[in-house]
Amino acid sequence: MKNQVNKNFYEWVAGFIDAEGCFHIKRKIMSNNKMRYYFEFVIKLHIDDEAVLRTICHILGVGRVVLRPKYNTCSFEVGSEKELRILIDLLDEFQLMGDKYLDYINFREAFFLYFDRSDSVTESLKTKIEEIRANHNTKRASTTLPVNYKRVITDYKLLGFIEGEGSFIVQTRGLTPKFELELTSAQKPLLIDICEYLMLRIQLIADATQPLNLPSKGGIKIRDRKAKGNSKPSVRLEITGIDFLHNYFNVFLSKLEFYSRKKEDFKSFCFICNKLFSKAHIDNEEVKILLLRLSEGMNGARLSTNKLTDKTLTDKIICRDEETPDS
Template identity: 35%
Template sequence: MSLTVLKVNESFTRSAYFEYKLKDKHILIILACLFELLILQLKKFIFMLALDNFYQDRQATSKNYNLKISRSRLNKLYSKKNIFFKSTYRMYSTLFTDKELAVMGLSSLHPYATTSEDEIKNFYAWFAGFTDAEGYFYIAISSSCAFRFQINLHKDDMHVLYFIQKNLGFGEVRSYNNYSSFTVTRLKDVKKLIVIFSQYPLQGSKWLNYKDFAKAFELYTNSTYAADSNLLKEILEIKNGMNKLRSDYTSLKEINITPYWLLGFIEGEGCFSINKGNSYRLDFSLTQAYSNLELMKKIKSYLENLPNAGGNYANALGISIIKYSNINHQSTVRIETTRIPYITNILIPFLENLTWHSKKQLDFQDWKIILMLKEKGHHFTEQGVNLIDRILNQMNNNRLSTNTKVLKSNVDRSLLLADIKDILNGPSNFEVKNGKKFIISLNKYYKSSRKNSSVEILDDIGNIIISFEIL
């Protein structure tokens, strides 16, 4: 083997050039491979430099959630101004092995793909439920057709979109000012997506949009001439009956609720709330457009008849419908429960047994903590009330990084969890006297003020639409 320099400009000016000639072409291939490996290692090294800047702040926020890196630190680094970190953060999942990701504690921010057959099935079921809550099917028509599936979330939930992308094996994740999106636009990937939803179907009215989306896609991809005017006219007619333009919600599809479909739907649409004005009453609810009335009835029935319910919670969840005479206001349907026996014995054990993927798990965990504090009577003490208020100050929308109304001193989660642990490990504020529950801090017997309340739902001109009792 010999390396010969054929020409070198003697003045070494900008016009100087080199021409290399290798007798053995295999050496060139080997050198190219070595160079590629060098670039790969360099990318790893660059990312680790960026990662090291915030890796010191990593902390476990809960046993189950496994979020090991300070989210506020990550949001600060993953900003528009920090282009260096942003680009390296996007590429790290392709640079490191699953084992390396786990060691670095990055699995929950950009979880690696599931491996077992059960995990894959659970993911697809969860993804279908999450799509019923957050997904969107769209067709764009000009001289040809473009098909797009999209999920938009708050920027704090970008790791959920990366989780979806990683497990599907396709799609793109993009970040904008206050939100992030996952999109599927390539025809080959749209085809894969359609197959997935045919095997793990959507359950709500969004299934109708999926069905039309798939029909239009099949027409387009099976056509020999994509710009055919009659074809585009037929697809346009389909498009004009989708999403907000849909008027016919008739569906012959049988609704089938499964645990992971329901978890995905809850992570998208569920609400775990606390009513401060009613002795910190716990409330779990789901709200949908009226077109999903049948779906909500099925969810209500499913939750009331979970395996451990034993037929004892037939009316554990209430259902209400709000209709508006104003055509600009879409009617809604809501299911909810505030019944503590059902929440404690049925709902919480069911949800605890599933693997969550979004920050809503933190809301669920905090919701449970408030229940535990109430069960020990700490909502009757000044210390307990202050602690519950601190929890509420970083629940739901108060948890968002874009929320400027919450004082930073009140959202130190590690300090909050430490204070929660201290008070829960301490003595209860309840004791039993003469067979009755006694509140130590108030020096009086506990008397529940809970009663069934009659509620009337009115339209915008005062007509009664429906009346029911809150359980």
């Protein structure tokens, strides 16, 4: 029986796969003109994310981690039949939440058609698999989930998804913090369900601290965004308001264990929100500048090509706070 720590991690992996995973169904014509199919699951990230991929590889006990320094990428890859069966068992139990589930059930169907066949690869089998390939990943025409599908969101599935797709942002104008999750418009039902789930979790925190007293400003909103250039229309979940972020959303996430380097962005985000909430930056230009610099070192700026060290800035702010009481 899975212990609670592993259960949390397996749920986290499912959420992370929803954000970053890719299921490939490949074919190859052999020298004898026979067709062979290959099945592969991949998570491809920036090379700085090697640690989280090694954690996934170690705990799941499948796959390998491949580094490609020339392209600044690293990948977690599962390609053997035996290991893919283990991954499929995991995802059957810890079901995906979004449209990635459609890629998964296509992959799963083709996988079992191919490996559980009773004889050689027949024309009929090739036709079935090719039909699946023609409506798989970016070629998929419909994003309608199966009638019997029931989306199940958990804390750790959501955290995994956030670590893959979420952004902790501090806008430089006015030092305004916010959290964003942006997906294609087809994924709007998922964001609506995530919004409802978060409100339930946040209400529990509010009831335990300030019953029925959620802040009047800020909160969770979903915004539709029009297509720009070659991009598709999208939908964005936004969480704003320093009170709502500091006292509720950040508190909720702080109770969970991050597995990727996104935890460093979250730590910086929480630190900045704390200082903004306590108004440490008011009439204190030095603290304001340091908070701005700390915010500029988050997200993409945290990559190995950047030299800014968040710990140095954090230490400076702490020292300054000890010298000057918060306003």
